[in-house]
Ligand SMILES: [Fe+2]
């Protein structure tokens with residue numbers, strides 16, 4: 001089974017790249033399961049119902065989120081009714097939405113878990129203890145389990161990789177919008193990457209227009225950040241695994257490769 005996990009969709013360039021590059025891969029049968037982090041789909045600030053439904057209709061099996069999960073007010077109610085879009089499981093109890101889901105794909109069940117880190121991010125419950133509790137609730141674990149660990153610190157993401165090594169199919173980091181080159185299999189079982197990257201404009205600073213970010217760095221004055229439009233590309237993590245959930249290979253993808 002081939003699972004493609006697409007890094008944070010950023011604005012209209014990200015939506016275009018996802019819909020025109022990643023989704024057709026599923027239509028052509030090059031991948032079996034399509035997962036995507038959609039936390040920056042709506043002008044960089046969260047996701048709305050329209051875009052979520054567009055992604056699901058185009059082939060996304062599950063949408064994950066992160067610290068921008070609730071940026072769009074309308075999403076609160078939708079997160080409670082749309083089981084195929086999840087937000088970090090270790091948000092405070094009672095927050096809208098759920099943190100993990102098991103979906104029936106054409107290739108059998110796949111569980112997706114979304115977590116958020118605590119280093120350099122707003123306070124949340126412990127992601128390590130949280131994922132342990134979730135794994136105890138999954139009755140039959142011999143199927144693919146994919147974890148999106150949305151975090152700033154590389155150390156915290158790698159810690160989660162080793163915490164779950166041998167217990168889940170894959171741990172992919174998100175949030176920094178910069179793809180890392182450390183894709184590998186941990187303990188002959190678990191595919192890992194510190195960050196899958198960002199899906200959006202390549203000619204940007206982590207997906208935003210360069211001018212505003214540069215002005216902020218050079219003057220310290222407040223600036224309004226807008227998603228950049230040029231040179232859309234997909235950054236993703238491709239995992240191959242058996243139906244038993246054991247990963248056999250994994251790689252970071254950038255499409256187009258040399259944009
Ligand atoms: Fe984020």
Ligand SMILES: [Fe+2]
Nearest residue numbers: 008039040175
């Ligand atoms: Fe993001």
